[in-house]
Amino acid sequence: MSMSTDRPDTSAATNGSDHGDSLSTPLHIRHSHSRGFSAGFVVKLVLMALVNAFGLFGILSAWAAGSWGILAFLLIALIVADLVYFLPTRRVLPAKYLYPGLIFLLVFQIFVVLYTAATAFTNYGDGHNSTKEAAINQLTRTYEQRVEGGREYSVRVLSNNGELALATAQDAQVLVGTQDQPLSVAGDAQVTDGVITEVPGYDLLDYGQVTAAYEEVMDLRVPVSEEAADGVLRTDDGRTAYAYMPSLVYDEQTDAMVANDGTVYPNNGEGSFVSPTGEELRPGWRVFVGLQNFAAIFNPEILGGPFVSVTLWTFVFAILSVALTFFLGLLLAILFNDKNLKFRTVYRAIIFLPYAFPAFLSILIWAGLLNADFGYINQVLLGGANIPWLDNPWLARASLLMVNLWLGFPYMFLVTTGALQSIPSELYESAEMDGAGAAQRFRSITLPMLMVAVGPLLIASFAMNFNNFNVIYLLTGGGPQNLESTTGVGATDILISFVYKIAFAGGTNDYGVASALSILIFIMVALVSALTFRRSIAFEEIN
Secondary structure, eight states: OHHHHSSSHHHHHHHOOOHHHHHOOOHHHHHHHHHHHHHHHHHHHHHHHOOOHHHHHHHHHHHHHHHHHHHHHHHHHHHHHHHHHHOEEEHHHHHHHHHHHHHHIIIIIHHHHHHHHHHBBBOOBTTBOOOOHHHHHHHHHHEEEEETTOOEEEEEEEETTEEEEEHHHHHHHTEEEEESSSOOEOOOOOEETTTEEOOTTOOOOOOOHHHHTHHHHHOEEEEEEEEEEEOEEESSSSEEEEEESSSSETTTTTTTEEESSSSSEESSSSOOBBOOOOOSSSOOOBBBTTHHHHHHHOIIIIIIIIHHHHHHHHHHHHHHHHHHHHHHHHHHHTTOTTEEEEEEEEHHHHHHHHHHHHHHHHHHHHHHTTOTTTTTTIIIIIIOOOOOOTSSSSHHHHHHHHHHHHHHHHHHHHHHHHHHHTTTHHHHHHHTTTTHHHHHHHIIHHHHHHHHHHHHHHHHHHHHHHHHHHHHHHHTTTBBBBBTTOOEEEEOOOOOHHHIIIISSSSSSOOHHHHHHHHHHHHHHHHHHHHHHHHHHHHTTTT
16 A cells, blocks of 8 residues: 555546646747747738738729629638638648649639630630620720711810719800710809819819820710710810710610611621621620631631641651650760760760750740851851751751750750669669670660650650740741741741731731630640550559
């Protein structure tokens, strides 16, 4: 009994492990943990406060703009972020690291792909940029004519809580009108020397304010009276105005625009008002066109011919670029992998220099070197020769491959150097003892073992070169251009530069067709990558 009473009671440590652990922990350690937790919590609180502030700003901006989809996304993302970073449970610990990446993936990848896919099934482009309502308003305002015999009005631009109005002095009275209200007498308004100086309930805008709100002022239309025949006032400078009458009126019953001369422009169902003679009013509006854009791509009379030739060259360019850079990089890696070679570190650094230099600068320098009239290659190296490196279709393609080889082989050299050094030397020794020659050792050991390591990198390099817009745009601009083509396509254009010309440089800015072509590029790269990955699995058995 005495022995048992002399022993310290350990029941608290065994029955209440949490309490026992906290008691057994040294005091200075517990204090340091407490300080670390508090500091980390403060940092997290500050960061999340900033995230919430920006999130609320985005939500309010989306609310004001009527962008309900963006508003819903921001609201859900903000709520989930607060739950992930403030819930006191370890179950959400992985989400704290994955959630930021997930948000960026949704915004910069998935949303872009979905938006591009949605655009591919519309007629979005020049003349079809907005909604039908916006197109009707624009047509009504664009097709206007001065009221015959109408006088000039001296006006002032007013503002009432952001709503613009026009005021004009007439017969010692001040008349004020807005977009929805015709001119009417404004009581207690003041005029000094013929200039309106005060209008109760309105702010008079000075010249700088009118200039800042120029687009809103240009869009302002104020009815002269209750009679539509009197027209509407329109000002171009904020000082003088004239009465105009719309020469086109929208008829809701027939869903058509009707001109003053009686010409009717019915809705053709494709986002435009078109007269019976085929005259189309611009602008139109965006509508769903189904597979029409894809049909245009494969139609020989529209884009079919250029699409086939550009696609073939794209595959040739991507495959040759990968093959040439890989085998040149591998050759140099094998040469400089010899341990007996002196100064091999210096040689490796020199080979790496083209990769360290900014690619866009290298491309521009090469464009200057290959200039037919003033380039260093023709004028100095070739003694004044006039070789059209960038003007002849075949020479331009060869120049592209050469420049891309210069840009890409250092990367392959680095990759293959590391892969070669990871291959066990015992394999080569055993093969040599079995009588295998250098070519057989390369074919049976080096190349298969390399493909295990660099196979995925070659696939990624193919995808990059398949969409290598920079080298095409900066070196040749896709040229030399085919003058018989209406698309502006050139001999060195690949699919991505073809998309660029359709969307931005073709004169029509046909974003719908460009989006459809982008979807096809995505499918092509995905299929080639998937098939290549399946083939590369066979090399893993070697490993």
